[in-house]
Amino acid sequence: MIDLFTILTKGGIVLWTKSFTSVTNxxxxxxxxxxxxxxxxxxxxxxxxxxxxxxxxxxETNLIFVVAYQKIIQLTYADELLNATQKAFLKKYSxxxxxxxxxxxxxxxxxxxxxxxxxxxxxxxSRKNKVxxxxxxxxxxxxxxxxxxxxxxxxxxxSSEDEEMPSPTFAPRSPRTGRKSPKFVKKTKxxxxxxxxSAKKGRxxxxxxxxxxxxxxxxxxxxxxxxxxxxxxxxxxxxxGQRTKDGMYDxxxxxxxxxxxxxxxxxxEKQPSGKAFNFFKSITGQKVITQxxxxxxxxxxxxxxxxxxxxxxxxxxxxxxxxxGLIGKKASGWKGVSNLVKIEMEKALRSILTPRTSTDVLRxxxxxxxxxxxxxxxxxxxxGVGKSTNLSKVCFWLLQNKLKVLIAACDTFRxxxxxxxxxxARNLRALEENAEVDLFERGYGKDSAAIAKDAxxxxxxxxxxxxxxDTAGRMQDNExxxxxxxxxxxxxxxxxxxxVGEALVGNEAVDQLTKFNQALKDFSGRQNPRQIDGIILxxxxxxxxxxxxxxxxTYITGQPILFVGTGQTxxxxxxxxxxxxxxxxxx
Amino acid sequence: xxxxxxxIIIIAIASIAILLIxxxxxxxxxxxxxxxxxxxxxxxxxxxxxxLYLRLRNDKVMETxxxxxxxxxxxxxxxxxxxxxxxxxxxxGHYKLRYKYQDFTPITKGVIxxxxxxxxxxxxxxxTEYLYEILANKYISENEVSILIACNKQDYLIxxxxxxIKTALENEINNLRSTRAAGVEEQDEDNVDDFLGYENEAFxxxxxxxxxxxxxxxxxxxxxxxxxxxxxxxxxxxx
Ligand SMILES: Nc1nc2c(ncn2[C@@H]2O[C@H](COP(=O)(O)OP(=O)(O)OP(=O)(O)O)[C@@H](O)[C@H]2O)c(=O)[nH]1
Ligand SMILES: Nc1nc2c(ncn2[C@@H]2O[C@H](COP(=O)(O)OP(=O)(O)O)[C@@H](O)[C@H]2O)c(=O)[nH]1
Ligand SMILES: [Mg+2]
Ligand SMILES: [Mg+2]
Numbered sequence: 007m008i009d010l011f012t013i014l015t016k017g018g019i020v021l022w023t024k025s026f027t028s029v030t031n032x033x034x035x036x037x038x039x040x041x042x043x044x045x046x047x048x049x050x051x052x053x054x055x056x057x058x059x060x061x062x063x064x065x066e067t068n069l070i071f072v073v074a075y076q077k078i079i080q081l082t083y084a085d086e087l088l089n090a091t092q093k094a095f096l097k098k099y100s101x102x103x104x105x106x107x108x109x110x111x112x113x114x115x116x117x118x119x120x121x122x123x124x125x126x127x128x129x130x131x132s133r134k135n136k137v138x139x140x141x142x143x144x145x146x147x148x149x150x151x152x153x154x155x156x157x158x159x160x161x162x163x164x165s166s167e168d169e170e171m172p173s174p175t176f177a178p179r180s181p182r183t184g185r186k187s188p189k190f191v192k193k194t195k196x197x198x199x200x201x202x203x204s205a206k207k208g209r210x211x212x213x214x215x216x217x218x219x220x221x222x223x224x225x226x227x228x229x230x231x232x233x234x235x236x237x238x239x240x241x242x243x244x245x246x247g248q249r250t251k252d253g254m255y256d257x258x259x260x261x262x263x264x265x266x267x268x269x270x271x272x273x274x275e276k277q278p279s280g281k282a283f284n285f286f287k288s289i290t291g292q293k294v295i296t297q298x299x300x301x302x303x304x305x306x307x308x309x310x311x312x313x314x315x316x317x318x319x320x321x322x323x324x325x326x327x328x329x330x331g332l333i334g335k336k337a338s339g340w341k342g343v344s345n346l347v348k349i350e351m352e353k354a355l356r357s358i359l360t361p362r363t364s365t366d367v368l369r370x371x372x373x374x375x376x377x378x379x380x381x382x383x384x385x386x387x388x389x390g391v392g393k394s395t396n397l398s399k400v401c402f403w404l405l406q407n408k409l410k411v412l413i414a415a416c417d418t419f420r421x422x423x424x425x426x427x428x429x430x431a432r433n434l435r436a437l438e439e440n441a442e443v444d445l446f447e448r449g450y451g452k453d454s455a456a457i458a459k460d461a462x463x464x465x466x467x468x469x470x471x472x473x474x475x476d477t478a479g480r481m482q483d484n485e486x487x488x489x490x491x492x493x494x495x496x497x498x499x500x501x502x503x504x505x506v507g508e509a510l511v512g513n514e515a516v517d518q519l520t521k522f523n524q525a526l527k528d529f530s531g532r533q534n535p536r537q538i539d540g541i542i543l544x545x546x547x548x549x550x551x552x553x554x555x556x557x558x559x560t561y562i563t564g565q566p567i568l569f570v571g572t573g574q575t576x577x578x579x580x581x582x583x584x585x586x587x588x589x590x591x592x593x
Numbered sequence: 594x595x596x597x598x599x600x601i602i603i604i605a606i607a608s609i610a611i612l613l614i615x616x617x618x619x620x621x622x623x624x625x626x627x628x629x630x631x632x633x634x635x636x637x638x639x640x641x642x643x644x645l646y647l648r649l650r651n652d653k654v655m656e657t658x659x660x661x662x663x664x665x666x667x668x669x670x671x672x673x674x675x676x677x678x679x680x681x682x683x684x685x686g687h688y689k690l691r692y693k694y695q696d697f698t699p700i701t702k703g704v705i706x707x708x709x710x711x712x713x714x715x716x717x718x719x720x721t722e723y724l725y726e727i728l729a730n731k732y733i734s735e736n737e738v739s740i741l742i743a744c745n746k747q748d749y750l751i752x753x754x755x756x757x758i759k760t761a762l763e764n765e766i767n768n769l770r771s772t773r774a775a776g777v778e779e780q781d782e783d784n785v786d787d788f789l790g791y792e793n794e795a796f797x798x799x800x801x802x803x804x805x806x807x808x809x810x811x812x813x814x815x816x817x818x819x820x821x822x823x824x825x826x827x828x829x830x831x832x
Contacts, residue, residue, distance in 0.1 A: 017683070018643045018660035038659040039638070043687050068662065107650060107666070357689045364722055368772040584692075 007081060007126060009057065010034075010074040011118065013095060015106060021069070022095075022112040033057045034072055042070075043357070044564065053077050062088040065334040066294070067096065067103050083129045090121050293337045295346070300329045303344045307351060314591050315554030317513045320561050328354055348592060355591055358557060359584045361566030365540070368407060370501065371472055380412070380465040382473040382498065384458070385542075386491060387506035388518060389479030392544035392571055394423065396506055397474050398430035400542075400569070401443060402576040405434060409471040410442040414461035416454035416494065419478035419487075424450070427476060437576070444470075454478065455494040462498060475500065482521035491522075492529035495536050504568065505538045507559055509549045515558040523563065538563050543582070544571035553590045556582065629702045629736070631680045632828060633694055635727060636707035637719050638686040641745040644812040645707060646683035648821050649828075654813055660685040663693060670825050677832055691723065698732040703739045703831045705824065710744045710752035710809070713761070721765035728766075728789055728801065739804045739831050743824060748811040755807040759798065767796040 012023040012034060033054040041052050042061075052059045058077035062085075063070055071088050075081045094117050102109050293299075304325040311321035328350045337343050367383075374381040383400070385393045397413070404411050413431055417423035424447050431445040446461040458475050465473045477494065480487035495503060505522060507515060519538065527535040541559050549555075556567055572578045634642045643657045646664050652671035664683040669675045684694045704727060708720055727733055727740070742762075744755045753761075770789050790800035798805045806827065810820025 014658055015664075016660070016662040017664035018658045018685075019647065019664070020656040020658065023656065032658075034658050035639075038661060039687065042661060043659075043689055107647075107653075356692070360689045360692060362688045364719070366722070366769075366772055369718075369769065372768065372772060
């Protein structure tokens with residue numbers, strides 16, 4: 007009934023494997039790449055082509071047990087087989103498994119075959135019983151005297167069966183299952199109040215925006231825009247990216263935070279750490295970690311993450327997957343359980359925040375330029391998050407790199423939106439010598455998809471390198487507007503779809519991103535719909551150390567944060583520094 | 594008075610002891626840190642890093658899957674001088690996990706960068722980006738760490754020869770350094786903002802201070818000239 011059973015190390019070395027048919031397309035590699043590496047600790051099965059896979063980690067030995075079978079058969083005993091095999095294998099090789107590479111050959115075929123036969127027989131047995139029972143379960147039978155007597159017993163049976171049903175899992179990024187997580191109920195917006203003044207030292211953008219400058223950028227309010235002016239004061243020359251030796255400009259990276267004291271450690275240390283005996287065991291390296299040991303530390307950790315503005319569901323899920331990775335491990339030396347949790351959490355955070363593909367947008371743009379076509383980027387998001395402002399920051403950066411940019415004003419909805427961009431375009435032209443940037447506009451009320459199309463055509467005819475498409479802000483629940491956005495994307499197939507989101511959002515981030523992606527999928531009418539490709543996180547200057555939104559957003563989409571907006575001048579655009587975000591989250 | 598004298602002696606002994614311990618600890622720490630004897634195996638997913646690790650360790654050809662954690666060991670190379678114990682680490686090639694190698698570059702003696710020559714054309718950009726990151730790494734360039742580029746999977750008919758791979762890499766690095774020379778990529782202390790090669794010349798590996806060699810290999814075959822012995826020779830040379 008099963009196709010393949012494999013025992014491998016986390017390092018990727020197969021110790022023992024048995025296949026019953028020839029398995030094609032290496033579903034185990036896909037399992038590792040799609041699920042195991044992406045920290046989706048809560049999913050319990052994975053479907054790839056015609057196969058369904060289940061797996062089990064053995065943390066104490068760093069082994070993974072994987073079983074694969076045809077997805078069309080409802081294999082009921084996969085978990086049982088995994089558990090039994092793990093037990094038998096670890097029993098047989100309890101000593102040797104510490105250095106698995108020193109063993110010539112793991113001879114396990116016989117034991118495995120025995121196990122499998124036993125479990126399959128048991129399964130057949132219970133199947134037979136079920137068939138019999140289902141006959142007896144018919145209405146006719148129940149109406150008989152014997153049947154009515156058995157009614158009570160039957161109730162018991164069925165309820166115990168229910169417990170074996172797999173519980174719905176929280177797997178927001180799983181593209182394969184496509185199931186929507188039932189836990190994604192809309193949460194009320196819990197914005198953290200803006201802290202009046204962020205107290206972080208060393209950040210360049212602090213205290214830098216004067217009221218005057220802020221007003222100068224907020225053009226939607228200004229009506230004297232025709233007035234002649236110098237835009238020089240909008241740029242902090244010192245905060246500008248560096249020109250590389252090739253004459254390229256790079257966006258400055260955010261400054262790394264200095265490592266402060268470990269608040270979290272102290273917090274968790276205060277937790278009652280159980281009996282003194284346990285403590286002694288843990289320092290002598292004998293203690294095997296159990297769920298009970300982890301619970302108090304994880305409760306703390308979850309609380310801590312939520313305080314950092316990580317969406318609650320995601321914090322819970324992360325803690326869950328960390329605990330799964332630790333149960334069974336030995337707490338060794340002086341590392342207490344809480345220390346191990348912290349190390350494990352740091353690994354998880356780091357791998358979530360680390361992009362899974364290249365984030366070198368400039369490289370992509372030059373590749374398109376070589377092919378002689380304009381590179382198009384569309385900016386999407388809810389109202390007032392900073393789409394237009396950050397579009398112009400990106401534009402400023404592109405201009406520094408001597409690219410010819412066309413801004414397409416596709417926010418035909420909010421009054422003042424086009425004028426805002428017109429002013430930005432003029433500012434930018436005034437700031438850079440020989441800057442080639444123009445605005446493509448068609449006024450208000452028109453179909454934005456068509457305008458974007460015209461803009462791209464105009465750009466290729468007139469040798470623009472990049473088209474930046476501004477769109478109207480829309481709430482994720484506004485179906486007509488979401489449909490319009492999906493149309494814009496479908497019609498124009500832009501090179502990048504960038505979601506602009508505020509760093510202030512907490513739980514709301516989950517809802518926004520899932521719904522934007524869902525709408526792009528549902529309303530596209532295409533077989534392979536586009537999804538959000540990257541994120542710009544704005545207003546980073548206003549959140550102090552509550553950087554949780556960065557984690558929530560990358561977690562949900564699996565997409566990188568391309569830039570963070572750190573203020574209101576054109577130079578306030580930074581590359582996110584993964585290390586410092588991780589430090590900040592754990593601090 | 595007596596009490597005082599005793600106290601002074603105790604304090605003196607204690608402080609000497611503390612100084613001694615501190616000295617030993619410092620010596621040990623710095624000693625360890627300066628001992629560069631680690632060979633790291635890098636490259637993108639499925640290039641054959643774990644396969645190479647297994648060949649080096651006990652000349653085994655085993656089935657492998659994508660690595661989630663690194664494989665690390667101290668061992669004499671299979672069928673080589675027992676005295677020479679190498680510290681070898683094979684890092685996962687997955688984009689999300691590869692950053693781990695950065696912790697080890699300060700103690701790295703040599704880098705083996707494995708390439709799947711059969712899928713190189715398809716993965717050219719990803720391969721080059723990773724290699725670029727390594728070449729631009731502060732410790733790799735400052736310490737002029739030797740780099741071996743192993744063009745693996747030569748048993749496939751469509752595998753590119755090493756000369757072709759070398760020129761393709763040079764062209765692509767030439768493109769990359771114009772978009773990348775400064776801190777667009779992660780700007781840890783590990784990464785250096787130096788420009789790779791000479792400024793007004795197309796990039797060539799010979800322009801780098803590091804010694805960079807290319808070899809062809811096929812790690813899965815029992816073939817006598819599978820290239821594994823050349824890799825071992827290179828490691829012994831750089832030991
Ligand atoms: N034909 C052929 N296959 C090879 C060769 N070297 C490795 N392979 C196969 O390529 C696949 C990937 O090899 P690994 O050694 O696991 O690759 P890796 O570099 O460790 O990959 P990650 O752990 O994902 O980063 C395996 O299926 C190997 O059997 C070779 O020289 N020829
Ligand atoms: N402090 C701060 N304010 C920002 C940032 N980005 C945008 N803003 C402000 O947010 C407001 C809304 O920006 P706008 O671009 O019009 O948003 P849109 O509706 O999404 O296009 C403006 O007042 C901007 O100045 C940022 O990174 N930091
Ligand atoms: Mg706008
Ligand atoms: Mg590997």
